[in-house]
Amino acid sequence: MMRYILITFLFIGSYSVSNAQEALTWHTDMNEAYEIANSENKPLMLFFTGSDWCGWCTRLQNEVFKTSDFKNWAKQNVVLVELDFPRRKQLERELQIQNYQLQKIFKVTGYPSVHFAKPGLAQDGKKNLNSLGKTGYVRGGAQKWLEVANNIVAPVN
Template structure:
């Protein structure tokens, strides 16, 4: 009886896992991640086009959203605040480049993120890279305490 239950449970979990895996692979790269007052792109090329069209800077946020404590702090204490969004929200196109341990992104997103990590020499998380609208490197930073307004003011100082 115990073996039958284990086989049924294993079969259900296997089917669920295959379904979840199939749902994430082969899908196009999503453009925007909702959830904060900042709209986060996950498609770098779309973000570059948007930045060129609007003549904005590009902010790349390299994160491990489900395992990196400092990444979570930066998101919660800075990026998710209205002070940050109100101060610099109109000056940047925001791109989240996530390297999760849990649910993996599609293979396209995973490759894009790995290529950008290599291109900009990112070795730790969180890393924030700022580019101009022509994709020229402007600055690199990481977590800083002080909240959304202080971080926004710091970023504006890096642009000068």
């Protein structure tokens, strides 16, 4: 009996590790994400969300971002950035300022909003983001959403 329990725990433990390895990294620090995207020559995928109040944001995450199709695509094609605008939880002040600045730059007026941008440098040497396009919730699940995303990022890759 003890052997069976031990084997079960080993199986559950290895399953948890493999699931953790599949988890995506959603950056919240734009400077860090910019540097990674620049070094890996990938566009940024900026996900503007209201994590604790936006039903369509949750639906997009469940139908697309949590699927293995999206995870595989994202690892190969983009650096993920979550820019959250919660109503009930409090973000750190620096994060709030960063997110609102990016909201203004990309003229985000509704959620969810997903913008793709290529990191670059302006002529004065300052960091720059070149907009590639945007999308939001797309009916039809991960495959339909990825078709839209590929049409935006494909010319870059």
